[in-house]
Amino acid sequence: MEKKNPCIVMVLSPGLSHLIPLVEFAKILTHEDDELHVKLIIPTLGPPSSSMNSILNKNSLPPNITFTLLPQVNVEDLIITDENPQPATQMQLTVKHSLPFLHQELTSLITSTNHNILAILFSLFSTDVLDLAKEFNLLSYVFFASGALFLSFCLHLPHLDDQQQQHEHEQEESLLFHHQLTEKTTVHVPGCPVPFQVHDFPQPALSQRSTQAYKSFLGVCRKYSLVDGVLVNTFTDLEADLIRAIEDQANNRENTNSPFVYPIGPIIQSATSNQVNRLVCLRWLDNQPPRSVLYISFGSGGTLSQEQLNEIAFGLELSGHKFLWVVRNPSNFGGSAYLNQQKEDPLRYLPSGFVDRTKEQGLVVPSWAPQVEILGHGSTGGFLSHCGWNSTLESIVHGVPMIAWPLFAEQRMNAVLLKDVLKVALMPEKVVDNDEDGIVKREEIARVIKRMMEENKEGLEMRKRIKELSDAAAAALTQNGSSHKALSTLTKKLKCSI
Numbered sequence: 001m002e003k004k005n006p007c008i009v010m011v012l013s014p015g016l017s018h019l020i021p022l023v024e025f026a027k028i029l030t031h032e033d034d035e036l037h038v039k040l041i042i043p044t045l046g047p048p049s050s051s052m053n054s055i056l057n058k059n060s061l062p063p064n065i066t067f068t069l070l071p072q073v074n075v076e077d078l079i080i081t082d083e084n085p086q087p088a089t090q091m092q093l094t095v096k097h098s099l100p101f102l103h104q105e106l107t108s109l110i111t112s113t114n115h116n117i118l119a120i121l122f123s124l125f126s127t128d129v130l131d132l133a134k135e136f137n138l139l140s141y142v143f144f145a146s147g148a149l150f151l152s153f154c155l156h157l158p159h160l161d162d163q164q165q166q167h168e169h170e171q172e173e174s175l176l177f178h179h180q181l182t183e184k185t186t187v188h189v190p191g192c193p194v195p196f197q198v199h200d201f202p203q204p205a206l207s208q209r210s211t212q213a214y215k216s217f218l219g220v221c222r223k224y225s226l227v228d229g230v231l232v233n234t235f236t237d238l239e240a241d242l243i244r245a246i247e248d249q250a251n252n253r254e255n256t257n258s259p260f261v262y263p264i265g266p267i268i269q270s271a272t273s274n275q276v277n278r279l280v281c282l283r284w285l286d287n288q289p290p291r292s293v294l295y296i297s298f299g300s301g302g303t304l305s306q307e308q309l310n311e312i313a314f315g316l317e318l319s320g321h322k323f324l325w326v327v328r329n330p331s332n333f334g335g336s337a338y339l340n341q342q343k344e345d346p347l348r349y350l351p352s353g354f355v356d357r358t359k360e361q362g363l364v365v366p367s368w369a370p371q372v373e374i375l376g377h378g379s380t381g382g383f384l385s386h387c388g389w390n391s392t393l394e395s396i397v398h399g400v401p402m403i404a405w406p407l408f409a410e411q412r413m414n415a416v417l418l419k420d421v422l423k424v425a426l427m428p429e430k431v432v433d434n435d436e437d438g439i440v441k442r443e444e445i446a447r448v449i450k451r452m453m454e455e456n457k458e459g460l461e462m463r464k465r466i467k468e469l470s471d472a473a474a475a476a477l478t479q480n481g482s483s484h485k486a487l488s489t490l491t492k493k494l495k496c497s498i
């Protein structure tokens, strides 16, 4: 009989921050085992962006990783009942809408190819895929492209919800605000030593319990306890207590003594030569003094209001420090470019004369920059970041301390972790405790930039701590490192399933 090649199927959700680490993970798996094939199946919302195309460029993928883009879903196809749809809801609905195509793909993979499917892995908002995994009798794993902190919160949310359901008359309320108003002003996440303010949690969890955003998010969280395991992009030395707390929460699962959580990170984007604005950024950095540049970026789709954009520009000028800033068109919703591509030139929204006045001080690039190479460049000394999890890991891996400026999703939780637990980030006052107009003013921005970029005890300690984390991150990936061991445990289990 013809030998079948082992194959892992990965189902993504829209959004670059899910695509990037899953593609990198696929590369690691196929590098470790050259018989293994990885098939990426990608639901899409709208046309693919140029950044997505460059990540999926056939020349940058090894031959044993192949992909299929499922037929494009349009925003109008999604049945969205909430007034302001959340990216998380859009991602979940896109996957749901794509299930019939996914079913077809899986059927043809199983019946007409020479592949032996070991397991199906899916992104954190793609849990509807679990039903297909059960139908095809496949092992199912979530690839959680965030940290153990957010995972612990997601596993805890169904318990909070169950508690509240017991009080029938309170069912319509927002769960976490109820928690705050009736019990305490802070919320504890299992395994995290510092408490959270309610507004630190992602918007879907704060919505009224009757909203689509809340129900969809809760539905995703409930399914986590039904999968065979969760691969989380973190490492033991970064989030040890949280990882332990997750195992404890999962302890009552039926019929298994394998681990539930596999901390296999940090898995970060590898540098590629075809990134937008690459040469202009790297050449400019080459001409700057060591550790002198503050890199400013809000991830793959973070946006600021026009007023906040102006304040940052003036704050940079006031600080006098060198900067490399990835600018996007303004918007009043912090994640407005996450699932929507922007067409205009964002530089035209900067204050009049700013680019000219700062041409010796900084570089401004529209929309996209080669982030990993910038963070790894010796001239970069700080990162003003929205604290998306990939950016967080990339900064840690390269030992660059951060100014935390969270915008949406679980970014405020990540910011608390960075600032209060790991103590490798500063946070400008008022980003979280917004004053009435919700704007961080230029003077505060200049003050925090100086604290980060100038020689002082606080800065030195932050640099020392992030260097230790950077070393621990590298150690976790070595042959005897914690993440490598977690991955070996997983691959052994998968191979036993043949």
Ligand code: UDP
Pocket: 016, 017, 020, 269, 297, 298, 299, 300, 301, 302, 326, 367, 368, 369, 370, 371, 372, 387, 388, 389, 390, 391, 392, 394
């Ligand atoms: N990224 C990049 N260049 C940019 C902006 C983002 O390469 O100009 C990459 C970044 O390195 C990271 C990802 O896009 O890998 C953003 O993911 P993250 O989780 O930080 O934020 P999100 O996009 O989910 O808000």
